[in-house]
Amino acid sequence: MIEIILGFLLDLIVGDPQNPIHPIRIIGSLCKTVEKFFRSILKRYLKVAGLLTWILVVFIVFIFNYLLLKVTYRINPSVTMILGSVMIYFCISTKALKIEGLKVVKYVIKDDIEGARKQLSYIVGRDTKNLDKESILKAVVETVAENMSDGVIAPLFYAGIGGAPLAFLYKAVNTMDSMFGYKNDKYIEFGYFPAKLDDVFNYIPARLSGYFIVVVSFILGLDYKNSFKIYKRDKNNHSSPNSAHPEAAVAGALNVQLGGPSYYFGKLVEKQTIGDDREKIDINKVNNTNNILYCSAVLGCIMALIINWSINVIF
Numbered sequence: 001m002i003e004i005i006l007g008f009l010l011d012l013i014v015g016d017p018q019n020p021i022h023p024i025r026i027i028g029s030l031c032k033t034v035e036k037f038f039r040s041i042l043k044r045y046l047k048v049a050g051l052l053t054w055i056l057v058v059f060i061v062f063i064f065n066y067l068l069l070k071v072t073y074r075i076n077p078s079v080t081m082i083l084g085s086v087m088i089y090f091c092i093s094t095k096a097l098k099i100e101g102l103k104v105v106k107y108v109i110k111d112d113i114e115g116a117r118k119q120l121s122y123i124v125g126r127d128t129k130n131l132d133k134e135s136i137l138k139a140v141v142e143t144v145a146e147n148m149s150d151g152v153i154a155p156l157f158y159a160g161i162g163g164a165p166l167a168f169l170y171k172a173v174n175t176m177d178s179m180f181g182y183k184n185d186k187y188i189e190f191g192y193f194p195a196k197l198d199d200v201f202n203y204i205p206a207r208l209s210g211y212f213i214v215v216v217s218f219i220l221g222l223d224y225k226n227s228f229k230i231y232k233r234d235k236n237n238h239s240s241p242n243s244a245h246p247e248a249a250v251a252g253a254l255n256v257q258l259g260g261p262s263y264y265f266g267k268l269v270e271k272q273t274i275g276d277d278r279e280k281i282d283i284n285k286v287n288n289t290n291n292i293l294y295c296s297a298v299l300g301c302i303m304a305l306i307i308n309w310s311i312n313v314i315f
Contacts, residue, residue, distance in 0.1 A: 001308050003081055004159050007088025008301045012294075014089070016096035023090045023168070027175050031057055035180070039190070046189035054176055054194050061172040066165040087164035091171050093151035094297045098290045101140040105286055108133060127263040138281045141289045142258050145250035146243050148293055150174050153212065153300040154205035160304030161311065173201045199241050206242035208303065209296065210235060213249035216295040222288065227252035230275050237272035244274055250292060251275025254285050 016022075034056050038049035065087065073080040100123050107116035116136050117128040124139050131139065154174070159167040177198030180191035210231050218224035230252025231245070237259060238244035244259075251258045257277035261270050279285075 001305050003084035003088055003163065004156070004301065004304050004308060006081075006085035007159070007164075008092060008156070008297070008304075010085065010089035011092040011094050012297075014095070015099060016093055023087070024171055024175060027057070027061060027168075027172050028179065030060065031172075031176055031179050035190070047192050050180060050190040051193040053180075053190075054173075054197060057176060058169055058172050062165050062169040065168045069164065084164045088155075088159050088167055091155040091159065091164075091167040092297075093147070094293065097144050097147055097151055097293060101144050101286060101290065104136060104140050105283055108136060108283065125264060127266065130263070134281050137283065137286055138256075138258065140286050141250065141254070141256070141281060142247060144286075144289050144293055145247045145258070148213070148246045148250075148296055149206045149209040149242065150202055152293070152297045153209045153303075154202055156297075156300040156304040157205045157208065157307070158201075160307030163308075170201055173198050202242045206245040208300075210245040210249045212296045212299045212303075213246055213253060213292055216292050216299065217249070217253035219295060220288070220291055222253040222292075223255055224253065226255060234272075234274045237274050239271070248274050250289060253292065254281075254288055255279040256281050256285060 031053070034053045035049075038053050038056075039046070042049040042052070069080050069084055069087075072083055104116050104119045104123075107113070107119055113133060113136070116133075117131055120131070120136055120139055121128045123143055126139065128136070128139070155167045155170055158170040162169075173194075176194040177191075179194075180187050181195035181198065182188075182191060214224055214227045214231060217227040227249050231249040234248040234251070235245045237248065247258050251274045255276070255278040257273050257275045259271050259274040261268055263269070
């Protein structure tokens with residue numbers, strides 16, 4: 001429980017460190033290496049290659065972190081506590097989500113739309129070159145809202161169940177979805193199982209995120225009734241079974257409309273809308289989204305502590 005608290009506080013205070021030896025980047029390099037190996041020996045069975053890649057990466061990541069903590073515990077339990085805290089910290093992205101969104105907002109404040117479009121392109125997959133001011137801010141709100149689940153609530157959820165090793169296992173699952181979950185010629189088959197298994201791992205956290213946001217909307221004095229209404233109505237308005245849950249709750253709390261058609265690689269992709277277009281999306285809406293993010297993260301940390309305490313009591 002101490003590791004969860006310290007890891008969470010480190011994330012809020014320090015944020016995500018940008019360096020080449022970041023553990024998540026190392027996991028990404030491992031994914032590429034294992035992908036290359038299984039692609040070379042299973043050229044005609046790419047779905048199987050993708051599944052085996054997923055299994056091996058998850059196994060390596062979990063076992064390495066589990067054994068690392070076991071070994072350090074024998075040396076000094078205090079070292080294990082510190083190491084476990086840092087490991088959990090690496091798995092959470094609360095401050096990073098806020099900062100990356102605010103980098104875009106800074107350009108909007110200066111009326112530098114070209115700069116805002118370029119900065120936004122670093123955090124979203126859609127084409128940004130033709131977006132106007134409100135569309136840019138809308139994309140920021142969507143990004144922060146959608147990533148509340150897999151960037152904050154989900155890693156805390158799994159840290160509560162199995163500490164740092166399980167939190168890292170989740171990050172490996174999520175990283176493989178980010179790398180392989182594309183529906184293009186290269187990954188339509190290879191990424192089938194990584195994408196589906198990521199949906200499984202995010203099923204509970206995404207729904208917890210939706211309800212957390214409704215509760216937080218009440219605490220912050222936002223439209224919690226509409227947050228609950230839109231969450232129940234639009235939580236499935238997405239190609240992913242999980243992504244729309246936090247987005248719908250945020251859209252309702254802010255009285256805005258998210259989603260809708262967007263261009264990807266020059267091609268218009270029709271997507272369902274989330275929420276009602278009752279109010280304009282401005283910088284204040286981005287700030288409210290960040291407030292929702294931080295308060296939801298606190299609820300997520302409390303949830304993780306309760307889960308961890310319950311497991312310790314039972315077992």
